[in-house]
Amino acid sequence: MTSKERAELRAKANPLEPIFQIGKEGISDNLIAQLDDALDARELLKVRVHLETAPKTPREFADELAKPLGAEVIQVIGGVIVLYRKADKEKINQKKQERLKAQGKKPAKKQVKIKGLRQRQREAEAASQRAKAKRGGGRPSRGGRG
Numbered sequence: 001m002t003s004k005e006r007a008e009l010r011a012k013a014n015p016l017e018p019i020f021q022i023g024k025e026g027i028s029d030n031l032i033a034q035l036d037d038a039l040d041a042r043e044l045l046k047v048r049v050h051l052e053t054a055p056k057t058p059r060e061f062a063d064e065l066a067k068p069l070g071a072e073v074i075q076v077i078g079g080v081i082v083l084y085r086k087a088d089k090e091k092i093n094q095k096k097q098e099r100l101k102a103q104g105k106k107p108a109k110k111q112v113k114i115k116g117l118r119q120r121q122r123e124a125e126a127a128s129q130r131a132k133a134k135r136g137g138g139r140p141s142r143g144g145r146g
Helices: 005-012 031-041 058-069 089-103 116-135
Strands: 020-022 046-049 072-077 079-084
Touching: 005 046, 005 072, 005 079, 005 089, 020 031, 020 089, 031 046, 031 089, 046 058, 058 072
Parallel strands: 020 046
Antiparallel strands: 046 079, 072 079
């Protein structure tokens, strides 16, 4: 990655808030799995390291996280790590299929939308108006008036 690309990603990461935290437990398999999912969804994210309680430095954690995630460390400032990984749609779809197989579920079917009372009333009203229009209007016409 070039320094220009890195600078651009640092600029994009500036307004972001850290969405994960590393504390006295350090890095767990669960944290890596969650970071992996978040990188699939966002590509760029921040991780906060609690400097007082963490067993290692933020730089060490950044290098430790980058390897299993296949991500690049964009920057480490204070207790904040910025990670980046380009999203790969095929890999994401493959992970979803593997999860569904592991859970023994079939892919989700289309969900049926449940209609509210007002929506049902509006549809019934529209249907009755269409029926009246087919019958010829509603009120029978009086003969002689023109």
